[in-house]
Amino acid sequence: xPELPEVETIRRSLAPHLPEDVIAAVPLxxxxxxxxxxxEAIVGIAPxxxxxxxxRRAKYLVIALEAHNLVVHLRMSGRLRLDRPxxxxxxxxxxxxxxxxxxxxxxxxxxxxxxxxVDDDRLAxxxxxxxxxxxxxxxxxxxxxxxxxxxxxxxxSLLLDQRxxxxxxxxxxxxxxxxxxxxxxxxxxxxxxxxVARLLDATRSILQAAIANGGTTFDAVYRDAEGRPGxxxxxxxxxxxxxxxxxxxxxxxxxxxxxxxxxxxxxRCQS
DNA sequence: CTTTAAACCTGCTGGC
DNA sequence: TGCCAGCAGGTTTAAA
Numbered sequence: 080x081p082e083l084p085e086v087e088t089i090r091r092s093l094a095p096h097l098p099e100d101v102i103a104a105v106p107l108x109x110x111x112x113x114x115x116x117x118x119e120a121i122v123g124i125a126p127x128x129x130x131x132x133x134x135r136r137a138k139y140l141v142i143a144l145e146a147h148n149l150v151v152h153l154r155m156s157g158r159l160r161l162d163r164p165x166x167x168x169x170x171x172x173x174x175x176x177x178x179x180x181x182x183x184x185x186x187x188x189x190x191x192x193x194x195x196x197v198d199d200d201r202l203a204x205x206x207x208x209x210x211x212x213x214x215x216x217x218x219x220x221x222x223x224x225x226x227x228x229x230x231x232x233x234x235x236s237l238l239l240d241q242r243x244x245x246x247x248x249x250x251x252x253x254x255x256x257x258x259x260x261x262x263x264x265x266x267x268x269x270x271x272x273x274x275v276a277r278l279l280d281a282t283r284s285i286l287q288a289a290i291a292n293g294g295t296t297f298d299a300v301y302r303d304a305e306g307r308p309g310x311x312x313x314x315x316x317x318x319x320x321x322x323x324x325x326x327x328x329x330x331x332x333x334x335x336x337x338x339x340x341x342x343x344x345x346x347r348c349q350s
Numbered sequence: 351c352t353t354t355a356a357a358c359c360t361g362c363t364g365g366c
Numbered sequence: 367t368g369c370c371a372g373c374a375g376g377t378t379t380a381a382a
Contacts, residue, residue: 080375111359138376154376156360170360189359191376232353241377250375297375298362318375339355341373 080300081153083138083213083246084289085309089159090135092303093183096161097130097142101178109172112185114193121196125149125175137209137245141202148202149175150195151185157192160184161304183304209245213282218244224275227267234270235263236338247282250295250318253343255281257317262349263337288314317343 081089102125110118128144135141140159142149151159160166164174166186173185173194185192197205210226211218226243227234237243238252247255256263258281261274270278294301294309297319302308312319316326321334325345335342 082375085375152376155374156376187359188361189374191359193377230352236353239376248375295375300375340376 080155080297081138081157081294082248082251083135084251084286084311085294085301085303086135086138086140086153086246087290088294088303088309090133090140092305092307093140093142093159093161094133096181097177097183098132099130100181101129102126102144102175103178104176105174106176107171107174108194109190111190112172112187112192112194114195115201116196121194124196136206137212137241138248139206146198148195148197148199150197150202150205152193153187154189154191154193156189156300157185157187158300158302159304160186160302160306163306165306208242210241210243211245213244213246213286218279220272220276220279223279224270224272227270227275230267232267233263233337234261234265234267235340235342237267239338239340244282246286249340250315251282251285251289253318254285254316257344257349258285260349263335263342263344265350317345319343 105122105125108118108122113121124147128147130142130144132143134143138152140151162182164184170186170188171184172187175183227237230237235252235256238247259277261278289295289311292309292311292314293303293307295311296308317332320332321343322331325332325348328345328347330345330347332343333346
């Protein structure tokens with residue numbers, strides 16, 4: 080579910096509230112949701128720790144504590160909710176109580192989401208495989224072209240690969256490829272410099288617009304930490320619009336499967 | 351190393 | 367109404 084714009088929106092909805100607050104207790108933690116260290120260690124280490132900041136790297140949310148980092152990846156169906164445990168309690172997987180009385184709840188229907196509690200060194204190791212953030216100034220057209228060079232896999236596959244560029248997911252890759260007029264099955268290494276430039280521009284403008292609109296909500300799954308849905312869905316050009324007319328040329332939007340993911344594109348506009 | 355497929359989970363929708 | 371196939375916004379692991 081959540082891609083970079085959704086995680087960034089959650090980050091922004093938590094940032095005014097959690098910093099300087101102190102974790103008082105971890106009254107509930109589904110062992111299945113814990114990546115590392117052990118559930119017992121998380122429950123033991125977290126209490127007494129003060130929140131020093133809320134950060135995001137790719138699709139990871141990082142709640143920085145003193146000498147530790149509480150990391151959450153929502154994967155497909157995870158949600159974070161502040162203060163109001165209004166969701167189905169069957170899916171409550173973790174809860175943090177703060178000294179102020181605030182409560183942070185982690186819900187996850189499909190149980191793909193994961194939680195880490197790691198020090199700074201381990202955090203760096205965890206993030207080491209990730210490619211650059213889309214807004215990293217070091218990600219120039221030449222740098223992106225270099226990362227795609229000589230690769231024969233479909234362009235969409237590499238854009239979903241977090242080691243190439245970090246933070247994109249199925250919705251935004253389809254939208255970015257449409258905005259770039261690039262076919263999702265184009266061999267990634269075949270792009271000319273001008274095409275990579277279009278791709279990078281589209282990546283940044285679409286993510287920026289999605290963040291400005293609080294992300295994309297489908298089927299009521301995604302909400303920010305205060306329960307607000309995203310407003311970007313009405314801006315989508317291809318994702319979820321199979322059989323509907325292309326907004327540019329009127330041809331029906333196609334749905335195919337690429338990299339085992341439903342893929343939406345305009346066969347007339349994208350090549 | 352690169353690429354592709356399967357696995358991990360649960361719930362919902364549509365067809366028969 | 368009931369059952370089953372197919373689908374879902376992500377990542378990891380195995381296999382080719």
